[in-house]
Amino acid sequence: MRTLNKILTVATAVAALGGSVLATASPASAASRNGKCESGEFCLYFNSGNKGSVSDFTGSVADYGTKQPSCFDFKGSGAGKGKCVKNSAASVWNRSSKTVRVYFNSNYGGRYQDFKAGAKGNLNSGLKNQNASHEFAPGSTSKCSTAGLGDRRTCAQAVAWAKSHITHTYHSDYANRCDHVVGLAYGFSASGSTSAYRHWLAVPSRYKHPGSTNVPAGGLAFFSGGYGHVMISIGGGKFVSNDIGGKGTLTVTTIGAIKSKWGKPYLGWTQPWFQANH
Structure with missing residues (x-):
């Protein structure tokens, strides 16, 4: 899926001729995560008392993952560095401006413990080394919004376009052109990005929800690889x-x-x- 838009045919040609292959990245290698607990972040520590390696986050994560290289891991120096965060954290420091809730289950389920803005503390006995997800501002519902983005259609209009163009018949404009398709949904003839992954990297962090699977209608869901x-x-x-x-079709999936x-x-x-208008 997973391909280039016609808008940048030079980049396509370079790739076809054996140019450098686009590097892949997992959630665990996001540039904003550097193993340091900085202002605005929520941080998990491998050991109690805010000791050991740190894993820092700027948003909610519905599933940390369980295996390298795709899991969210502890990045800071010290005990636990490189281990997957899931079921391995013992303490936290919430340096964000929002309450953050740590859950026992993935997808924000099961028992939980809240940490207010600025709070430091150990995970309780029901969550220590049994953490599977965390949520910023629990209970709030993120909504799709085009405010200030200059999109040619609203979120609702883009959803209506997507539903009205569902087809099980091959269409050359859809085959291997996922980023082009979402651009079409929002009224652009091309998204402006050379690939879906490049699109993800270009989106400013304030518009991103890394790891969150609670995607509102109109939101764009991204994958690496x-x-x-x-x-x-x-x-829903x-x-x-x-x-x-099926190649060249538009169908409903998960x-x-x-x-x-x-x-x-x-x-x-x-x-x-979209890079098409930024």
């Missing part, structure tokens, strides 16, 4: 994606289906920000 993949949410955990139901069928690690979702 090769050129990556992107699809548009139509709400469902998405319209090209190629997953995040789980993309991960299972194509083996692509999930990155998170973004508001409809």
Whole structure:
């Protein structure tokens, strides 16, 4: 899925001729995560008392993952460095401006413990080394918004476009052109990015929700692996994606289906920000 837009045919040609291959990246290698607990971040520590290696986050994560290289890991120096965060954290420091909730289960489920802005502390006995997800501002519902983005369609209009263009018949404009498809949904003739993964990297952090699978209708869900993949949410955990139901088609699918069928690690979702107009 997973390919280049016609807008940048030079880049396509370079790749075809054996140019440098686009580097892949997992959620655990996001540039904003450097193993230091900085202002605005929520940090998990490998040991109690805010000791050991640190894993720092700027947003909610619904599933940390369980295996390298795709899991969120401890990045700071000290005990635990390189280990996956899931079921391995003992303490936290919330340096963000929002309450953060740590959950026993993935996808924000099971028992939990809240940490207010600025709070430091150990995970309680029910969560120490049994942590599977965390949520910024628990209870709030993120919504798709085009405010200030200059999109040619609203989130609702983009969803309506996606639903109205569902097809099981081959269409040359959809085949291997996932980033182009989401651009079409929002009224652009091309997204402006050379691939879905490049699109993800270009989106400013304030419009990103790394790791979150609670994607509102109109939000764009991204995956890494090769050129990556992107699809548009139509709400209720469902998405319209090209190629997953057959090359050149647009069909309804899920995040789980993309991960299972194509083996692509999930990155998170973004508001409809496009390089075409930025």
